[in-house]
Amino acid sequence: LAKTTQPISMDSYEGQEVNITCSHNNIATNDYITWYQQFPSQGPRFIIQGYKTKVTNEVASLFIPADRKSSTLSLPRVSLSDTAVYYCLVGANTDKLIFGTGTRLQVFP
Amino acid sequence: NAGVTQTPKFQVLKTGQSMTLQCAQDMNHNSMYWYRQDPGMGLRLIYYSASEGTTDKGEVPNGYNVSRLNKREFSLRLESAAPSQTSVYFCASNLDRGADTQYFGPGTRLTVL
Numbered sequence: 001l002a003k004t005t006q007p008i009s010m011d012s013y014e015g016q017e018v019n020i021t022c023s024h025n026n027i028a029t030n031d032y033i034t035w036y037q038q039f040p041s042q043g044p045r046f047i048i049q050g051y052k053t054k055v056t057n058e059v060a061s062l063f064i065p066a067d068r069k070s071s072t073l074s075l076p077r078v079s080l081s082d083t084a085v086y087y088c089l090v091g092a093n094t095d096k097l098i099f100g101t102g103t104r105l106q107v108f109p
Numbered sequence: 110n111a112g113v114t115q116t117p118k119f120q121v122l123k124t125g126q127s128m129t130l131q132c133a134q135d136m137n138h139n140s141m142y143w144y145r146q147d148p149g150m151g152l153r154l155i156y157y158s159a160s161e162g163t164t165d166k167g168e169v170p171n172g173y174n175v176s177r178l179n180k181r182e183f184s185l186r187l188e189s190a191a192p193s194q195t196s197v198y199f200c201a202s203n204l205d206r207g208a209d210t211q212y213f214g215p216g217t218r219l220t221v222l
Contacts, residue, residue: 031208032208034208034210041216042213042215042216043113043199043201043213043214043215043216044152044199044211044213045213046210046211046212049208049210087151091208092207092208093206093207093208094140094142094203094206094207094208094209094211095140095142095154095157095159095165095167095206097154098151098168099144099151099152099153100151101149101150101151102151
């Protein structure tokens with residue numbers, strides 16, 4: 001199982017771009033990279049998923065280099081409501097995913 | 110669509126008591142999951158059901174049993190609750206167990222005294 005390493009916490013200010021990097025050196029060929037967001041007292045919510053290169057949706061962008069050993073979640077112009085825990089997951093099957101402790105993002109006014 | 114619903118939202122048990130956590134989804138998903146989340150920790154998979162009629166152990170199955178009652182419902186049972194099972198329990202579902210978006214319920218906060 002691919003293990004992921006991401007920063008425990010990050011601070012930012014409203015309007016800034018936030019980049020959260022996840023390291024996954026043992027990623028397998030069939031593994032996808034998925035990011036979830038979790039607010040206090042709620043279940044995680046899917047943000048974005050990718051396999052290689054760059055993926056963008058209305059919420060975030062995901063950058064994956066060619067060797068796929070890391071990935072970066074980019075949140076453009078964060079607001080207070082983006083304060084949450086962000087999980088990077090790597091795997092081909094959702095019954096094998098490991099959530100880890102995630103990155104706690106705190107956005108200040 | 111209600112998505113994934115869980116009952117109850119909160120529960121307090123005494124050591125040795127039993128209870129069943131209920132989960133239902135209305136998205137016609139094949140796979141369903143039970144996770145637990147301890148304070149400051151990530152989620153850990155307890156059991157999952159890849160399809161109706163099948164269940165498999167996850168990372169931390171001891172002390173729990175599950176039932177996939179039908180395609181919509183997946184219940185988690187604690188036969189003899191222990192303080193170590195104090196946690197927040199999340200149910201999730203997705204179309205299949207491949208790398209597919211999981212949809213999570215609101216959680217059940219369980220305290221075992």
